[in-house]
Amino acid sequence: MKADKIKVMSIFGTRPEAIKMAPLVQELSRRAGIESLCCVTAQHREMLDSVLHIFGLTPDFDLNIMEPRQTLSTITTKCLLGLEGVFQRARPDLVLVHGDTSTAFSAALAAYYGQIRVGHVEAGLRTYDKYSPFPEEMNRTLVGDLADLHFCPTPANRENLRREGIEKGVFLTGNTVIDAMTTTVRPDFRFSTEVLNELDYRGKKVIAVTCHRRENYGEPMEHIMAALRHIAETYPEVELVYPVHLSPVVQEVAHRHLDGLANVHLIPPIDVEEMHNLMARCFMVMTDSGGLQEEAPALGKPVLVLRRETERPEAVRAGTVKLAGVEYDHIVALARELLTDPAAYDAMAHAANPYGDGCACRRIADAIEYTFGQRETPPAPFGA
Ligand code: UD1
Ligand code: UDP
Numbered sequence: 001m002k003a004d005k006i007k008v009m010s011i012f013g014t015r016p017e018a019i020k021m022a023p024l025v026q027e028l029s030r031r032a033g034i035e036s037l038c039c040v041t042a043q044h045r046e047m048l049d050s051v052l053h054i055f056g057l058t059p060d061f062d063l064n065i066m067e068p069r070q071t072l073s074t075i076t077t078k079c080l081l082g083l084e085g086v087f088q089r090a091r092p093d094l095v096l097v098h099g100d101t102s103t104a105f106s107a108a109l110a111a112y113y114g115q116i117r118v119g120h121v122e123a124g125l126r127t128y129d130k131y132s133p134f135p136e137e138m139n140r141t142l143v144g145d146l147a148d149l150h151f152c153p154t155p156a157n158r159e160n161l162r163r164e165g166i167e168k169g170v171f172l173t174g175n176t177v178i179d180a181m182t183t184t185v186r187p188d189f190r191f192s193t194e195v196l197n198e199l200d201y202r203g204k205k206v207i208a209v210t211c212h213r214r215e216n217y218g219e220p221m222e223h224i225m226a227a228l229r230h231i232a233e234t235y236p237e238v239e240l241v242y243p244v245h246l247s248p249v250v251q252e253v254a255h256r257h258l259d260g261l262a263n264v265h266l267i268p269p270i271d272v273e274e275m276h277n278l279m280a281r282c283f284m285v286m287t288d289s290g291g292l293q294e295e296a297p298a299l300g301k302p303v304l305v306l307r308r309e310t311e312r313p314e315a316v317r318a319g320t321v322k323l324a325g326v327e328y329d330h331i332v333a334l335a336r337e338l339l340t341d342p343a344a345y346d347a348m349a350h351a352a353n354p355y356g357d358g359c360a361c362r363r364i365a366d367a368i369e370y371t372f373g374q375r376e377t378p379p380a381p382f383g384a
Pocket of ligand 2: 015016019210243244268269270271272273276288289290291292295
């Protein structure tokens with residue numbers, strides 16, 4: 001048994017990574033055999049800080065790299081250079097990265113250059129289309145090559161890695177976002193965004209919307225926004241709530257199409273507790289986000305995915321998520337079906353939890369202790 005503490009540095013930079021890494025950082029901090037360090041790149045700023053605040057996390061290192069309309073190359077080079085110095089100072093035994101962002105890829109690459117072991121949280125999701133999602137599919141695949149430990153949310157994710165010849169250091173853990181939801185969703189929750197308290201969740205059909213992805217910039221996003229406008233104009237019983245991502249590209253197109261309608265609420269990004277409780281109360285979700293595709297099924301809410309593909313097919317198979325694509329007619333048709341056909345709605349509105357059971361962080365921490373010789377046996381896989 002190894003007596004020394006394992007120095008584990010969790011690195012993240014965007015809102016979704018923070019939401020999914022926060023419960024893991026908390027779990028690692030509770031382990032006697034682990035020294036847990038947290039480094040943020042701040043690829044996002046306000047949207048990241050909001051999550052840090054909710055979960056009470058104070059980073060040990062903050063690279064503060066965000067700039068308006070940042071390019072992928074700037075994000076990557078700033079992270080690489082910044083992390084080199086951080087690693088020289090902190091000398092971690094293991095670096096943990098999350099998912100498919102440019103922060104995750106650069107941090108895994110920087111750790112590899114420093115010959116530091118890498119653990120990949122949310123490993124093995126794939127579309128096998130390198131431009132969709134762009135650049136996330138390639139980021140995630142490259143992190144898979146760089147990583148020593150792979151924490152897969154679902155059996156299908158583990159199978160993807162197996163097909164690519166990655167079998168060592170793979171653990172089936174569930175997704176940490178389900179762990180995060182065990183603390184955020186509360187029936188008596190009061191929103192600090194007042195319009196969310198005022199909405200008539202029973203009498204109206206509240207649709208929670210998010211849309212921000214780079215591969216949707218341009219024509220696809222124009223079609224999506226036009227479809228959302230049509231839905232709001234055609235169905236007066238709809239209240240469309242869209243917390244708009246702070247990206248200036250997204251802000252411009254959303255406001256241009258959707259301003260000026262009484263039943264459309266374009267609001268600034270809301271904090272994660274507000275988002276989860278909004279989803280828990282809404283009629284349905286329309287989104288191109290990855291995280292919402294995992295969260296809404298757990299809450300029994302139908303999801304229309306505003307993308308051509310998804311690396312999260314489990315909820316599609318469970319019947320709670322449909323791929324709506326990015327064409328105006330198809331999005332409108334699928335929304336119409338859910339809004340006007342109660343049988344179609346009921347067929348999708350049931351709770352499904354293919355992504356986790358709320359114990360992913362415990363399994364990941366156990367797997368780290370096992371790998372570093374502090375534990376005799378690996379954790380039992382999610383679902384076993
Ligand atoms: C990034 C991830 C994407 C993830 C998304 C979650 C990459 C390549 N993409 O995309 O996978 O789905 O985060 O939201 O890593 N901004 C602010 N304040 C903030 C956050 C963003 O002003 O708190 C603005 C900045 O102008 C920034 C722009 O948003 O330039 C876009 O942010 P960026 O991190 O480049 O990409 P995302 O589209 O957020
Ligand atoms: N989210 C949030 N506030 C918002 C919109 C989303 O807290 O205004 C949460 C959402 O519940 C999920 C995560 O942010 O946990 C998803 O992040 P995002 O859509 O930015 O990224 P993706 O999941 O597409 O990578």
